[in-house]
Amino acid sequence: MTQSNEAPEKVLATLNKDGSRNWLRPRLSVGFFHTWRRRFAWFLIFIFLLLPHIRIGGEALFLFDIPNRRFTLFGITFLPTDTLLLLFAALAFFLSVFLITAMLGRAWCGWACPQTVYMEFLFRPIERMFEGSSPSQQKRIQSQGLHWRSLAKYFTYIILAMVLAHTFLAYFVGTDALRQWMTQSPFKHPQPFFIMLLVTGAVFFDFAYFREQTCLVVCPYGRFQSVLLDRQSMIVGYDPNRGETRGKVSKRKKEKDVEFGDCIDCGACVTTCPTGIDIRDGLQMECINCTQCIDACDKIMTKLDKPTGLIRYTSQDELEGKKQKFLRPRVVLYPLLILLVITGFIITWNYRSGAKIQLVRQGKSPYRILAGGEVSNQVAVAISNLTKKSHKYKIELYKKDKGIKMIAPVKSITVGPSKIGTLTVFITTPAKLFEKKTPVVQFRVTDGAGLDARPEYKLIGPLPIAGN
Incomplete structure (x- = not known):
């Protein structure tokens, strides 16, 4: 009988080998980064809920009035005839994303992406509140079918999804129209009501069922890593020079002649990861730089009286012992291109007639x-x-x-x-x-x-x- 030399096929953490869904229940790791991410997330949620209500000179701060083909950004209204200005604005936005990614890696994914913000700091905490903070406790309750705790959780999800859907709708129709619709019968405005139900259903489906698969399967941002990142870009990484050779505490006691690294192979970085990866395997598309593994590992290192930072913000070159460089071609090129685009926007704006x-x-x-x-x-x-x-x-x-x-x-x-x-x-x-x-x-x-x-x-x- 011949033995295959092929490496075992790697599948997403959200899938079992037979293709069925593997439900991830990450363990919460509270630490320095989680505390600041939670504060920043709630600030972003507050801004998202507040922005549609802010007006400047009688105009909404943000309004994407698609039926009337009017777009208001920071109080400036753009009409369909302003295609060149909109082009400059879009170019400036995408170039800024490229610059931020080149410098800070996937900081957007871990700190500011709506999917991460709402999942990890709104919907996931509600799940822990109703079903317990222990992954095993959550699994036991969810396996019981229509448990009252699960029903209460889903009811709360629906209410939150409706709030987010109404806020989302306000960005496209304005708060005045939305307020009027909310006080009238849905039969007087069936189309907006249907859109609200559709968005509510999409939000509920995303955060109640699809979850981290949005980042792993749907969102293209992770797949752009190979283009947008370089070896000096900031990533969340595990230091193998310090951590290897791994060994549990029991193994270290038995094999005293082996020179072990600082990693005790406790698995805390894996059980806390919202996308289910092992950060010790190196840079991966699935990593959203949420820093949960940093907080989990730092807590273990502190208990062992070892220096923190085994998993930390770093770069690929720094992990290999090379010097970290801030100034590099793309970090210089992107700001120059952004400046050029902004200059074009200003010139076009100044020549804009009444x-x-x-x-x-x-x-x-x-x-x-x-x-x-x-x-x-x-x-x-x-x-x-x-x-x-x-x-x-x-x-x-x-x-x-x-x-x-x-x-x-x-x-x-x-x-x-x-x-x-x-x-x-x-x-x-x-x-x-x-x-x-x-x-x-x-x-x-x-x-x-x-x-x-x-x-x-x-x-x-x-x-x-x-x-x-």
Whole structure:
């Protein structure tokens, strides 16, 4: 019988070898880092709940009004016409993520990611409150089916999920609309009510069932580690030079001739890990840098009268005895790129006028031939008011060939602050003007407050017949 030399296949900690779910019940390790993470997490939760209610100059601090295509960030409202500004803002955000990852590793995952914050400092503590802090106690209660403690836990989860769903909805519809909906029958606004139920269900499913699998399976951030990290980036790591050779206390007493390291192979770093990994296996995609293993190991080292820091914030090069370098190419390049993007944003913002004018062709056909033989072009004049005040815009033809006329029910429109208004006009042109060239007209849009925009528009008409 031949023996296979293949290494045993490694599976996620959340899976058993047969593919079934392995429920992780990490043991809580309270220490220096957990204390500060808990404080920071509750600060972030408070900010998340508070932000939709903050207003600056009557505008929400953050509002992603998708139906009306308005995005308000830090009190600044962006309209669909501000694509370049939104591009600069998105680039600055992603470059900042790259910089933070290059310097601090996955500090975002362990300290600020909503998945970690709510799971470890809201939903997991509630689970421990109802089902006990001991993993074995939790397992025993959960194995009993619909135990009253489990039912109470899930009921609390649903209430919290609804609160988070309503807060999430406030970022997209505003607190005024949300408050009005909450005091009315759901049948008056079925679509927002359905979205609220959908988000509530998603939050409950995530934190009650899917849990750490969101980090391990769904989130792509961990898979970007090989690109975003370098060997000088900060990680949570185990020092094998100090810890190896491992040996339990009983083993050390028996094998006194072996030179053991500081690691007593107690497994505290594994049982406390929310993703179920063994940090002693080196840098892993599943590690979210939550520092629970640091607190657990430091507590053991203190009991053994050994120096703390066997597991610590470090870097791959430092663990190999190499000198730690703060300044390196990507740490210098990312800030320069961020500065360049911010400069582009500021320049674009300074050249941003009080209004943006767009001329959009309308009608089922490009043009129409009227009874008198004239060619009619239907044009929508879309005016984006980029100011914080309402303006009345007057529209007229500024430059045109002889015989061209503008027909409109009204020739002015009032547009509210950070809103888009549209006025439809008809341009009639003698057909003979299309025989030699394509006529071009120039509109003039004024608001009496300094705006004097003069966009051009190319008219469409019948092509001349060859030979005529």
